[in-house]
Amino acid sequence: MYAFHEEFPQQDGLRYLNHAAVSPWPKRSAEAVRRFAEANVASGARDYPDWLKLERSLRERLARLLNAPSTGDIALVKNTSEALSFVAFGLDWRPGDQVIISDEEFPSNRVVWLALAPLGVQVLEVDLRGDDPEGALLAAIGPRTRLLSISAVQYASGLRLDLPRLGQGCRQRDVLLCVDAIQQLGALPFDVQACDCDFAMADGHKWLLGPEGLGVFYCRSALRAQLKLHEYGWHMLEHAGDYDRQDWQPARSARRFECGSPNMLGAFALEASLSLLEEVGMDEVARALHERVAELLGGIAALPGATLHSPLDSARRAGILTFSLAGWDNQALHQRLRLDGVICAQRGAGVRLSPHFYTSARVIHDTLALLGRLAKG
Known part of the structure; x- marks a missing residue:
């Protein structure tokens, strides 16, 4: 060690x-950014194909970290809030639908659901202070509940929830499970398959020891096409790079959520940080x-x-x-x-x-x- x-x-x-807020970078991440910057000064984007290889490596590390079935389930996003917004404003809501959250959520996992009020969506906040917080969350599910969105670890109290139990309970009730994993990913093992969640997201700048401005969004493959897209560009196309093509469609993979040019600087830093976590x-x-x-x-x-x-x-x-x-x-x-x-x-x-x-x-x-x-x- x-x-x-x-x-x-x-x-x-x-x-x-203060790693639950913003973490220091490891030396290797700073060194990766330094090398990237010096290469830009010396040769611009001459080595862009190599940059894309590093981006693929980052997706692979993130897929392993989340135990995602495929790198195609992984989108590189700006932050947790953006990923939560993809879910909140991608689902086809009906007036009277309900979303369940806890009464301890960080604003990112509260405001985004409250913003659905004009669509007639109701938000129920569940008290987690009892002996069985998972039981309280599952008991709040009713016939109009569409989704339970919960932080894996609550940002203020540090309460860690039994995600597999919540995943099983949601599946039995035909309710979607969205997990804000920012306070667990990089601190403890996190497994999207074991917790049977539909969506999970986290930023790179806390326990992952990376920079601000780059995070991860996991979307269950069967649900990707059900999320309405609100951002479009060259990068999210199935045939990205074929610039003269007239017909187009969103990428079948989670890249459909990445509308434009990637945060390559952040990718170099975060890939290096994840390499440290994998080595440990x-x-x-x-x-x-x-x-x-x-x-x-x-x-x-x-x-x-x-x-x-x-x-x-x-x-x-x-x-x-x-x-x-x-x-x-x-x-x-x-x-x-x-x-x-x-x-x-x-x-x-x-x-x-x-x-x-x-x-x-x-x-x-x-x-x-x-x-x-x-x-x-």
Whole structure:
């Protein structure tokens, strides 16, 4: 593991615990972008065929990461919000149709469904605070429910849901399942076939350790043609590259969701970042991340006046730990931590810490020592 730690030579005094927001790049990603930029300066797009090979490699890595049946199920998109919009405004809604979400969703997975109100679509928000959040979500499904859209891991509380159970329940009820996987993909293994979802999406800039502006959209092959397209261009055509062809049709693959020129700069960075995750292995990433979150949880739980707002059950956790301290306003606590080099976020009921697999023991220990001093006043 030591060699992988060397991929993140962060400055002295920095304690980066904010991977649920925006992650640092590994060195190899910065190097890939540097080489790409220098090649552009020296020879422009002379080697564009090689760039396309790298883009194919990125699709293959993403297909493996999601365990998608085929690279044809993978679209490269700008972000999670764009992919969610492809689903929300692609389905053929009827007045009275219902969408079920939770009451803890990030705006991306809430506003896009509320925006369907002019079409007569109703949004039901389900409380996840009980002992059986999956049961509550499935119990909310009624005869008018068309789709359940849920985050694999809730961004503020860090609650991790049993996706295979939700997938099975939705299939039994003939309801579509859409998974916002941004807080799980790259942190824990994620399998679109095991959870039997119809759609899944995530950005590259959180647990995938890549840049902003490039994400992934998985669409079950049987549903691709059912999503009405709203963006058109040369790249989304079945015969892309045949510029003189007069007849046209959207690509049969998920490339139909990619209307124009690709984000090649982002592709070079994200492909390199994914190569690191593959070398480590997602099982090892998950094990190391679990260790770090457990250490933070144990240390914070022992602090006087500390309240944990994230699940204590390890099966319900991914990489997010949210807490508050008695006598501290959350905003003030967040600002104080940042002043002392702890990069974190204020979310939900408290301050959110989110390490990754490579986070050093020193970062964990220093952060807990600082919190211990703050808890004592």
